[in-house]
Amino acid sequence: MKTVRIIGVTEHFNLPWHLAIEEGAFEERGIDLVWTDIPEGTGKMSEMLQQNETDLAIILTEGIIKSISNGNPVKIVQEYVSSPLLWGIHVRQDSPHESISDLEKEEIAISRMGSGSHLMATVHAKKKGWDIDSLQFKIINNLDGALENFDKGSDAYFMWEHFTTKPWVDNGTLKRLGDFPTPWPCFVIAATQTFITQSGSLLNHILEVINTYTLEFKSIPSIDRTLANRYGQKLEDIRSWLSKTRWGQNQLRQETVDEVQIQLKHLNQIEEVMPASNFLLD
Incomplete structure (x- = not known):
């Protein structure tokens, strides 16, 4: 069993990961996926990726693009939530x-x-x-x-x-x-270069599992009630949120990377707009 560390915020977007872990979907692939909640959010998660304190992160698109632009040796693996935040x-x-x-x-x-x-x-x-x-x-x-x-x-x-x-x-x-x-897809899956280099096959297995779960997530019986109970939300609010949320299973578009960088440069958050290949895993 190979241990893989993953981090994310304590929010309802990430329930597919928790369900997959609880139901043993990663263990079936020989992966002990260890999840840690990071309530401080994107800035803290970027630091943890840079310091190799985690292998993977579910992180805001604009935050990780800024971090990579500033030298963090990380790649965006794919979209996670395609709708805006x-x-x-x-x-x-x-x-x-x-x-x-x-x-x-x-x-x-x-x-x-x-x-x-x-x-x-x-x-x-x-x-x-x-x-x-x-x-x-x-x-x-x-x-x-x-x-x-x-x-x-x-x-x-x-x-x-x-x-x-x-x-x-x-x-x-x-x-x-x-x-x-947000004017772009809000969450992506990011991986350290070390993890990509050493565990590329494991990464593929993890993506296969989570993409299956997100494709089927909205059709899980009573998923709205499960979300409401686990995250202390009103049922009508969860239903409204579900209607607005789309999970993605593909790589982030190069045009989106360029758009985010242009915005960040206008805001003096990054020094230059770099090729999208600097940010995306092939």
């Missing part, structure tokens, strides 16, 4: 802010520099025509850190996945002022 834009419930236009000069709470919450806040500000050079960020590590920051009366705003934060919007902890979808 819907980022909710949140303030504390008793905030005086009532619209997104109120937020132009406010501090932005992010998990860490280079994270999805950092990059998408910058993409959003650029789209709104705000001065991205004057943006100010406060690092809060994860969702719990954001909630603690708001509890102390912070006037910052915080961007995080819409349905993950919805329970706190529903219970009155957070106020959502709007949403901002």
